[in-house]
Amino acid sequence: MKHLRAPFDLLFNRFGPQHWWPGQTPFEVMVGALLTQNTAWSNVEKAIANLVRADALSCRAVLDLTDDRLAELIRPAGYFNVKTKRLKVLCQFLAARGVVDAPETLARQGTLAELRRDLLAVHGIGEETADSILLYALNLPSFVVDAYTRRAFGRLGLLDETDSYAAIKARFEAVLPAEIGLYNEYHALIVRLGKDYCRPQPRCADCPLNAICPNTP
CATH class of the missing domain: 1.10.340.30 (Hypothetical protein; domain 2)
Known part of the structure; x- marks a missing residue:
């Protein structure tokens, strides 16, 4: 499961910091x-x-x-x-x-x-x-899983989309250091990926993860 860290580096290199959460307080x-x-x-x-x-x-x-x-x-x-x-x-x-x-x-x-x-x-x-x-x-290190996480990392072959929320969360938290900034940025980057590229009908050609995705055409 060490490969769960690799997508972060690729996403961050492409998109940069996402400045989440979009809220003032x-x-x-x-x-x-x-x-x-x-x-x-x-x-x-x-x-x-x-x-x-x-x-x-x-x-x-x-x-x-x-x-x-x-x-x-x-x-x-x-x-x-x-x-x-x-x-x-x-x-x-x-x-x-x-x-x-x-x-x-x-x-x-x-x-x-x-x-x-x-x-x-x-x-x-x-x-x-x-x-x-x-x-x-609350600025506490609790990794967030969403539909974008399931879809993207399922396509990467790093998890099963049918796994429970708790199981997916546990996999990420077992591999990643419990750092608030890392969890914050990783989730935001996954959302960006899911909205722009890893859609239900994916846009693989220019996806930042196409080099490591087995589903890339």
Whole structure:
């Protein structure tokens, strides 16, 4: 599994740093991680812009909004009624932990494993969302796996696309050093690869990984 490191170097050499996560505050990162479920990031940006204009991009502000008003603001992100409930539950979780005004301090309230367990217990937060919050909002080394990871590394022959989330995450974390910057950049680069080249109908000709991909024509 040492070959899991090789794609990073090729991707970084081609694309350079991606400057992720695209959020101004840890709470905005948390909101983005939840709202991006089942939608394009461009739709999330519209929803977050609505929250900013309404001066509602804080945990306390979200808790103060009615469900109807919050749903109206995040409507561009899709599934707005479901996501309204999930966002409220996340904020209630943060309030219960005493970090409503400084969500990033949640990182001090337990080990990485404990915090991940607690996030996964919050309604509407799955593994990818939890790891995104841990890595990009709380600055903890928890590798994020997504559909782009499965597709690209399945095509590279480095994993089976049908493997569980936990199994794929464990493979990366067994090989890569537990460095926040590396995990941050690697996931961002994989997303860039998946959007630009390793699509359902791949663009292999100019792909930065075509030299190591057995599926390159």
